[in-house]
Amino acid sequence: MSQMLQVSVPLFIVYLALTGNVEPSNLVIGALIAVGVSLLRPKMDLPLINPKRLPQFLWAGIRYIFIVAGDVIRGGISTARIVLDPKLPINPGIIAIPSGTRSELGTALSAHSISLSPGEMVVAIDDDGVMYTHCLNVDGSERMIANAQSLRKNLLSRMFE
Amino acid sequence: MEIILQLVAFLLLVLGTLLSIIGVIGFIRLPDVYTRLHATGKVSVFGLVFLLLAADILTPLATWKALLLIFFVLAASPAVSHAISSAAYRVGIPLVGKRDDLKGKMERGKEKE
Structure with missing residues (x-):
């Protein structure tokens, strides 16, 4: 119900x-x-939000939305710059990034915001929550994603623990 | 005030159109399915968001509709590029580039030329 x-x-x-x-x-x-x-709607388990934690959930959610919005803007601009560069400076490849959370919803949301951020797109997710991400520039992306992921993991775990 | 709003909307229209064009250029210039998805799934979506914001200002009735549409576009577009790239990998479309951490971890069709 x-x-x-x-x-x-x-x-x-x-x-x-x-x-x-x-x-x-x-x-x-x-x-x-x-x-x-x-x-x-098909049967699925939505995480029930504890009413006592609602303010914390909303606050973490709002911060998350702003971080994602910033990622979208930077993603659009940097990808546009790569496309317009006459030398086409890309070094594409697929790298593995652990999402650091076992919850399905948390992994899905991480994958979602990675796909929105500059030059990265999640191709597959395995059962342990490892996200195989396609990058336009393999060298630069790996460290940047690791940093961004720890920030996201922090916020997401506050929302869904 | 009215004129300023109109100018902002005009600017957004130009930006949105430019970004959509860049998305198409990227689609033509980049080498394979996966990199092309970066161009269509990010730059074009970004352009679409600007066009919707312009519509939001120019047409008085569309305020909530345009904002909701922006939310839905941003929620759906990564899922779409993920679905296409995942399907492409599964079918066995080759990717440009040396590094491939996913190799051997996913059932894959025969590589096509």
């Missing part, structure tokens, strides 16, 4: 934000759609 609420309430809010209409008929339609979609 609480699992269903966890999915259908955000869906309902997103529906209202997208339609921008709070007439009763629209509210009813939105609620029906949200409940219907949450019934169609």
Whole structure:
């Protein structure tokens, strides 16, 4: 039940934000759609957030979003620079990076933000949470990712422990 | 105030278009599937975010829609490039470059030319 609420309430809010209409008929339609979609959802274990830790969760989440936003901007600019360079300075390859967390959600979120950051893209993840990452520049990326990953691991473990 | 907003929106439009063009140039210039995904999955998405921000300012109705769309694009684009690259590796499309830590760890089809 609480699992269903966890999915259908955000869906309902997103529906209202997208339609921008709070007439009763629209509210009813939105609620029906949200409940219907949450019934169609495959069974999976969403981590339940302990209400006592909610402020900490939100704070870590907001910091995480800002870090990811910075990564997106730097990623776009540096990849654009590489593409426009007449010499095309790339040294591509796949390197293994341990995510440092065993939780599936934590690994997935790490992989997500790595794929958004400059010149890196996760190709595969194995059962131990090792992320095989394709890099445009193998030499520079390895140390940079290790640093960024320890910061992320810190924040993510605060969100999902 | 109105004029400043219009100017900002114009700037965002130009930037977004430029980045989209750079994404396409990268798609043509880079050597293999994996590196090309860097160009389309990052530069073009970045351009799309700027275009959506411009739409956000220029059309009064789209405020929340544009912001939500930006969120969804940023949430979905890494998943898409991951899915494509993972599938490409599994099928056996060769990659440019010497280092490959994933070699032998994943079932892989015969290398294609």
